[in-house]
Amino acid sequence: xxxxxxxxxxxxxxxxxxxxxxxxxxxxxxxxxxxxxxxxxxxxxxxxxxxxxxxxxxxxxxxxxxxxxxxxxxxxxxxxxxxxxxxxxxxxxxxxxxxxxxxxxxxxxxxxxxxxxxxxxxxxxxxxxxxxxxxxxxxxxxxxxxxxxxxxxxxxxxxxxxxxxxxxxxxxxxxxxxxxxxxxxxxxxxxxxxxxxxxxxxxxxxxxxxxxxxxxxxxxxxxxxxxxxxxxxxxxxxxxxxxxxxxxxxxxxxxxxxxxxxxxxxxxxxxxxxxxxxxxxxxxxxxxxxxxxxxxxxxxxxxxxxxxxxxxxxxxxxxxxxxxxxxxxxxxxxxxxxxxxxxxxxxxxxxxxxxxxxxxxxxxxxxxxxxxxxxxxxxxxxxxxxxxxxxxxxxxxxxxxxxxxxxxxxxxxxxxxxxxxxxxxxxxxxxxxxxxxxxxxxxxxxxxxxxxxxxxxxxxxxxxxxxxxxxxxxxxxxxxxxxxxxxxxxxxxxxxxxxxxxxxxxxxxxxxxxxxxxxxxxxxxxxxxxxxxxxxxxxxxxxxxxxxxxxxxxxxxxxxxxxxxxxxxxxxxxxxxxxxxxxxxxxxxxxxxxxxxxxxxxxxxxxxxxxxxxxxxxxxxxxxxxxxxxxxxxxxxxxxxxxxxxxxxxxxxxxxxxxxxxxxxxxxxxxxxxxxxxxxxxxxxxxxxxxxxxxxxxxxxxxxxxxxxxxxxxxxxxxxxxxxxxxxxxxxxxxxxxxxxxxxxxxxxxxxxxxxxxxxxxxxxxxxxxxxxxxxxxxxxxxxxxxxxxxxxxxxxxxxxxxxxxxxxxxxxxxxxxxxxxxxxxxxxxxxxxxxxxxxxxxxxxxxxxxxxxxxxxxxxxxxxxxxxxxxxxxxxxxxxxxxxxxxxxxxxxxx
Numbered sequence: 001x002x003x004x005x006x007x008x009x010x011x012x013x014x015x016x017x018x019x020x021x022x023x024x025x026x027x028x029x030x031x032x033x034x035x036x037x038x039x040x041x042x043x044x045x046x047x048x049x050x051x052x053x054x055x056x057x058x059x060x061x062x063x064x065x066x067x068x069x070x071x072x073x074x075x076x077x078x079x080x081x082x083x084x085x086x087x088x089x090x091x092x093x094x095x096x097x098x099x100x101x102x103x104x105x106x107x108x109x110x111x112x113x114x115x116x117x118x119x120x121x122x123x124x125x126x127x128x129x130x131x132x133x134x135x136x137x138x139x140x141x142x143x144x145x146x147x148x149x150x151x152x153x154x155x156x157x158x159x160x161x162x163x164x165x166x167x168x169x170x171x172x173x174x175x176x177x178x179x180x181x182x183x184x185x186x187x188x189x190x191x192x193x194x195x196x197x198x199x200x201x202x203x204x205x206x207x208x209x210x211x212x213x214x215x216x217x218x219x220x221x222x223x224x225x226x227x228x229x230x231x232x233x234x235x236x237x238x239x240x241x242x243x244x245x246x247x248x249x250x251x252x253x254x255x256x257x258x259x260x261x262x263x264x265x266x267x268x269x270x271x272x273x274x275x276x277x278x279x280x281x282x283x284x285x286x287x288x289x290x291x292x293x294x295x296x297x298x299x300x301x302x303x304x305x306x307x308x309x310x311x312x313x314x315x316x317x318x319x320x321x322x323x324x325x326x327x328x329x330x331x332x333x334x335x336x337x338x339x340x341x342x343x344x345x346x347x348x349x350x351x352x353x354x355x356x357x358x359x360x361x362x363x364x365x366x367x368x369x370x371x372x373x374x375x376x377x378x379x380x381x382x383x384x385x386x387x388x389x390x391x392x393x394x395x396x397x398x399x400x401x402x403x404x405x406x407x408x409x410x411x412x413x414x415x416x417x418x419x420x421x422x423x424x425x426x427x428x429x430x431x432x433x434x435x436x437x438x439x440x441x442x443x444x445x446x447x448x449x450x451x452x453x454x455x456x457x458x459x460x461x462x463x464x465x466x467x468x469x470x471x472x473x474x475x476x477x478x479x480x481x482x483x484x485x486x487x488x489x490x491x492x493x494x495x496x497x498x499x500x501x502x503x504x505x506x507x508x509x510x511x512x513x514x515x516x517x518x519x520x521x522x523x524x525x526x527x528x529x530x531x532x533x534x535x536x537x538x539x540x541x542x543x544x545x546x547x548x549x550x551x552x553x554x555x556x557x558x559x560x561x562x563x564x565x566x567x568x569x570x571x572x573x574x575x576x577x578x579x580x581x582x583x584x585x586x587x588x589x590x591x592x593x594x595x596x597x598x599x600x601x602x603x604x605x606x607x608x609x610x611x612x613x614x615x616x617x618x619x620x621x622x623x624x625x626x627x628x629x630x631x632x633x634x635x636x637x638x639x640x641x642x643x644x645x646x647x648x649x650x651x652x653x654x655x656x657x658x659x660x661x662x663x664x665x666x667x668x669x670x671x672x673x674x675x676x677x678x679x680x681x682x683x684x685x686x687x688x689x690x691x692x693x694x695x696x697x698x699x700x701x702x703x704x705x706x707x708x709x710x711x712x713x714x715x716x717x718x719x720x721x722x723x724x725x726x727x728x729x730x731x732x733x734x735x736x737x738x739x740x741x742x743x744x745x746x747x748x749x750x751x752x753x754x755x756x757x758x759x760x761x762x763x764x765x766x767x768x769x770x771x772x773x774x775x776x777x778x779x780x781x782x783x784x785x786x787x788x789x790x791x792x793x794x795x796x797x798x799x800x801x802x803x804x805x806x807x808x809x810x811x812x813x814x815x816x817x818x819x820x821x822x823x824x825x826x827x828x829x830x831x832x833x834x835x836x837x838x839x840x841x842x843x844x845x846x847x848x849x850x851x852x853x854x855x856x857x858x859x860x861x862x863x864x865x866x867x868x869x870x871x872x873x874x875x876x877x878x879x880x881x882x883x884x885x886x887x888x889x890x891x892x893x894x895x896x
Contacts, residue, residue, distance in 0.1 A: 006030035014038050017045075028052050028072065040064055051075055051095070063087045074098050074118065086110030097121055097141065109133035115838065117160075119145065126150035132168025137161075138715065139837055146286065149344045153254065154398040155391055158406075159715055162391035169351030169388060177350045179232045180343045181253065181399070182219060182336065185280070186261035187272050191294035194323040195261060196237045199333060214238050214423045216400075221337040229347075231340055233257070236400070253398060254284040255344045257336065264293040264320065273304065275525040275572075277312045282605045288316035288339050290332075296320035297327055357383035357392045361402065367418050368458065374404075374415045403468070409717070409863040409872065411467055425451065425465060426474065429489055440492040441485050442475070473529065473599070476539035477884060488539075490532040493548045501545040501552045501565075508563045509581040517589050517663075518579040520612040520628055521596065526572050527604050534566070537595050537867050540883055541588075553592070557748055560584035560697060564592055587697040587748070595868040613663045617656045627653050634660045697748070703779055704747040708871035710775075714837030718844040719858050719874045721745055721779055723752055723805035724812045727761070738762050738812070740850070741805060742859040744876035747866070751802045753876060758859025760850040765816060768842035773813050775836050780806045 010027050014036060017025045023044055029052035039045075040061050047070035055076040063084040068091055075098040086107025094111070097120035109130025114137050121144030140160035142148060148156070151166045184192045197203075199219055215237040223229035258280050262273050273291065280289055289312070291304065309315045317335050321328035340346060357378035364377055375389045383389055390406060393415070397404040403416035416422045429435060434446045447462060454461040466487050469475040475487040509516055523530065535546055541553035541564070549568035555561060562582030569575045578596065580589040600607050612628035619625035629649055637649050637660040648657040707720055721743040742758030744751050752758075765773075847858055861874040864883060875883070 006032055007036065010036050011038060014042065017042055023047065025049070035059060035062060037061065043067065046070065046090075048072065058082060058085075060084060066090065069093065071095070081105050081108075083107050089113065092116070094118070097144075104128050104131075106130050112136065115139065117141070121145070124148050127163070127167055129167065129171045132164055132166075132171050134164050137164055138841070139713070149348060152345055152348065152395070154395040157398070158391055158394050161387045161715065162394070165385055165388035165391055166351065166354070169353050169383075170349065173352040174349040175352050175355065176347050177345075177355065178223070178229055178347055179234075180340060180346050181236065181256040182233045182259060182340065183236045183238070183256055184259045184261060185238050185276060187276075190261050190263040191323055192261045193237050195259075195292065195294065195321065196235055198323050198326065198329050199235070199336070214420055216420050221333065221340065224334070224338050224341050226341075231337065231346060233336075233340060234400070253400070254286045256284060256287050257340050257343060258284065258287055258289045259336070260289055260291045262291070262293060263295050265295050273308070275527070277308075277315075278525050278607070279527060279604065281312060281314055282607060283603070285314070286344070287314060288342075289314045290316055290335060290339065291318045292332065293318075293320045295322060295324075297322035297325050353381075353383045354388070354392050354395075356381040357389065358396055358401075361392070361396060361417070364417055367416065367421050368461065369415050369417055371404075371413050371415055374402075405468075405471060407870065407872070408471055408865055410865075411464070411471060414464055416468075422465075422468070425454075426469060426472075429469070430474075430491060432492075435489050435492050439494045440489045441478070442487045442489055444484055444486050447486050470536070473533035473536040476536050476542075488536075488546075490536045490546075491529075491548075493532065493535075493546055495548050497547045497550060498545050501547075501550075504543070504545065505552055505563065505565045505581075509579075511581075511583075513583045514581045515583070515585060516579060516581045517585050518577060518614055519589070519593055519631075520614070521576045521578075521600075521608055522610040522612065523574050523576065523600075523607050524609050525607070526574055527607060529603070530574065530600070530607075531566055531568050531576055531596075533599050533603075534596050537599060538592060540867070555582070555588045555591075560587070562588040564588060566592075584697060587701055590698060590701060591747075591868060598869055615651050615653070616658050616663050617651045617654050620654055625651060625653055627651055629663065634663055638664060700750065701747050703781075704745060704750065704866075704873065705869075707745070707779055708866060708869065708873055710836050711840060712871045714840045716837070716840040716844050717863060717872055718840075718847050719743070719745070719758075719861050720840060720843060721750055722758075722776070723780075723802075723809040724765070725805060725808040726812075738765070742861060742874075743802070744861065744879055745873040746875060746879040746882075747873070749799065751798045751876075752805045753859050753861075754798065754801075758861065760847075762850070765812075765819075766846055768846050770816065770819055772839040772843050773816065775839060777810065777813050780809060 007030075010030050010032060013025060013027060015038075016022075018041055021044060022042075023046040025039075025042060025045055025047070026049035028049040032050075032053040032055060034055065035050075035058070037059070039048075042065070044067065045065055046067055048065075048068060049072040051072045051074040053076050055073070055078060057078065058081070060082065063082070066087055066089065068088055070093040071088070071091060072093075072095045074095045078096070078099040078101060080101065081096075081104060083105045084107070085105055086109070088111060090113060091111050092113050092115045094114060094116070095118040097118045099122050101119070101122040101124055103124065104127065106128050107130070108128050109132070112133060112135070114134050116139040117134075117137060118141040120141045124142075124145045125147045127148075127150060137160040140163055142156050142163075150170070151163050155162050155166045184196055186192055193215065196215070196217060196219075200217060217235045217237065219233040219235040221231050221233065223231055260273065260276050260280065277289065280287065291308075293304075304318065309318070316339050319328060319332050319335060321332055323329070360377040360381035361374055364374065371393075374393060375386065378389045378392060383392065393402065393404045394406050396402045397406070400419055403419050403422055405411035428450045429442060429447075432442070432446060432450065435442050447466075451462045451465065454465070466475065466477060469487065469489075470477070474491060475489050477487050478485050508514065531550065532548065535542070535551045538553060541555055543552050543554045545552040549570055551566050553564040553566065555564070560583060562580055562585045564578060564580045566579075567577050569577075576596070578589065578592050580592065582588065597608075611631035613631055613634055615625040615627040615629060617625045634649065637645070638647055640647060646657070647660055649660050650657050711717070711720055719742045723741050723743065725739050725741065727737050727739055738761070740760045740762055741752050741756075742760075744753060851858055858874075860877060862877070862880050863872045864875050864880055865871065866873050867883075
């Protein structure tokens with residue numbers, strides 16, 4: 001709707017709102033180029049939707065609507081906000097994504113009640129100095145502002161609280177910091193370490209050995225245009241062997257300077273120049289790259305592809321040197337200084353208090369320190385605010401100066417002060433001949449030999465290092481706390497698959513009750529950790545049959561066991577296939593594809609060139625079809641809203657037509673299919689018992705996924721699935737006293753805790769809880785607890801108890817529907833998400849009041865990172881054990 005029609009519709013809605021005395025008005029997507037002045041008459045307005053119009057400015061009279069609490073202005077053409085925008089003192093939710101904003105007015109700091117702010121996809125370069133006044137801001141969205149350097153990206157990534165703390169400290173006092181990183185990468189034995197030495201002015205060493213892991217050296221260069229200014233660069237010299245790249249990804253940070261080294265003695269293809277460029281452009285798309293050819297005095301004919309600079313715009317210079325004679329070293333130093341001076345973080349202003357706190361952490365003695373000691377050092381240096389301390393620690397982690405797992409509760413209590421030392425200790429294990437000879441198994445004896453000295457000062461440190469290797473997806477624990485073997489090191493798995501793997505797979509896939517579904521990934525280049533990191537991430541499903549390029553996995557769920565075969569074809573541009581077989585295989589494939597997609601996209605964005613789904617038709621001879629459809633093609637057909645569309649694709653080999661949605665089983669909820677509801681509408685008429693069981697299992701998994709995403713976005717960590725029942729389970733009346741019972745959030749079987757360990761008596765529903773109850777209802781329905789068709793056979797007592805508790809909770813919610821309705825505003829989709837965040841914070845405050853001595857262990861639940869997405873879930877002791885020691889918890893050990 002555009003032009004006069006849009007204007008007329010807007011006037012009609014305004015007139016209706018005026019008659020009704022409405023506090024909410026939606027004028028979204030009407031094609032408006034300016035606001036109707038009649039809006040000014042709606043003095044009672046608290047929320048206005050103006051998304052998807054063509055507004056380029058806001059009239060000054062709009063600032064008189066000072067009662068507004070929600071303003072939705074996404075997807076307009078605003079290039080600036082007026083200074084009077086600060087009049088909206090009641091504003092709590094402001095959505096400005098998808099505009100043309102480059103700056104925000106200083107009056108922005110007057111929006112002191114702001115809770116949620118969306119600035120995605122604008123052109124903002126710096127936040128105003130007044131931003132530090134937004135002390136109630138909890139949700140901040142800044143993606144899609146590529147030139148935003150204040151605050152720096154390391155702070156942006158930590159969310160609203162850290163950003164506000166940084167801007168607040170910046171306004172108090174700041175100083176320019178001339179410091180950044182240069183990362184020297186390339187294959188093994190091409191001369192990286194020798195080059196690093198010569199850049200520092202050291203003599204050439206013909207006997208220089210290969211780097212194992214990483215070495216960090218200071219490199220000080222004069223600024224090319226600022227006399228008297230010295231630029232301090234941390235030069236990271238990485239070992240080039242494939243197995244040493246496991247931890248390197250944490251240091252390949254954006255807005256750094258990369259030096260990609262290759263030897264002109266050999267072909268550029270042998271130096272893996274293009275695959276390395278793929279890694280750098282994926283991990284650090286805003287970083288310049290200098291390509292350096294070593295051994296140039298040997299007059300080798302090897303050259304780089306002529307079109308390389310055109311294909312990779314990040315290539316800033318191509319240079320040749322010879323470290324033995326010193327040829328080209330001085331010129332390279334000048335090139336590095338010139339490129340380093342232009343880095344976004346070079347010369348940036350930082351809060352004086354943050355720099356002092358960071359230096360206090362650097363000055364701490366030893367290799368490790370507790371979080372309490374680290375934060376205490378910052379406080380002693382003058383930085384008292386805990387959120388700011390956490391922000392400094394995370395910045396230091398992102399810059400590679402410490403290792404601090406802020407989002408991993410089980411690891412955050414201890415900080416590694418020397419990342420190079422950690423890398424060296426991990427490299428000890430990877431280089432161990434004993435580990436290699438044993439097929440990747442690290443025994444307790446070998447760990448004692450390698451790390452025995454660590455336990456003298458800190459007995460828990462060896463176990464903590466294993467946990468960190470697990471966090472890096474380098475290893476996973478085997479056996480239990482008392483076994484002879486400690487962990488499996490996935491980068492040291494044997495090359496060949498065990499002979500029984502194919503036999504076991506054929507046996508289980510041949511079961512007449514089984515069906516097979518799968519997905520194929522075509523990758524642009526061979527990169528470290530594919531698929532070994534995935535094998536480590538999904539270790540709870542291992543069968544003990546795994547090798548460097550594949551694994552046989554087993555979902556031991558008693559209601560729907562399934563098997564999976566993961567294979568990598570070993571080519572330089574590899575294809576990875578995930579096949580799942582079982583009576584109900586959908587959920588298992590869904591979990592595995594989620595993990596694989598998250599690993600690849602997190603570490604190598606853009607590495608996946610194509611996702612393919614095998615054709616479901618029987619093939620020409622009835623033995624199966626060899627054709628595979630592109631995932632995008634299936635998605636487009638399955639979600640086509642054309643009423644004449646049949647939502648089928650035709651196999652080019654047999655010419656048969658197949659329902660597109662049928663081949664998407666297992667991919668729902670992974671982020672690949674945003675249009676799940678559309679697909680389900682088309683599939684509803686076809687659902688038989690098998691599909692309903694798959695759908696029920698998938699519902700529970702997606703319910704947990706939704707919870708973990710919302711909780712992570714809100715920045716709140718506390719149990720969030722619970723039931724409410726009248727004491728003694730009598731007939732529920734408002735006057736009855738109630739019990740709030742916490743649940744374990746195990747993704748395949750969320751359940752109420754047994755023996756009352758998570759029960760909290762409450763006399764009545766607190767006001768703070770009323771706003772959360774609609775979301776709790778969504779969770780219970782989403783988990784599929786009230787429709788347990790997927791678990792129809794042999795319900796356990798735990799599942800039965802959970803069903804009864806969920807039913808009682810739904811009755812409680814219905815009984816309080818009037819009170820909930822009075823508290824709730826019917827929000828838009830985005831506003832609803834923001835409301836969930838506020839309600840989660842209220843829930844945490846309630847739990848802290850109910851159990852002030854919980855020590856973050858309500859009901860015995862432990863916060864544990866879910867392997868697939870690293871988001872925190874709260875698990876009972878049984879399921880913590882099932883995650884850490886799946887063989888013992890599951891009653892079976894891996895096969896030999």
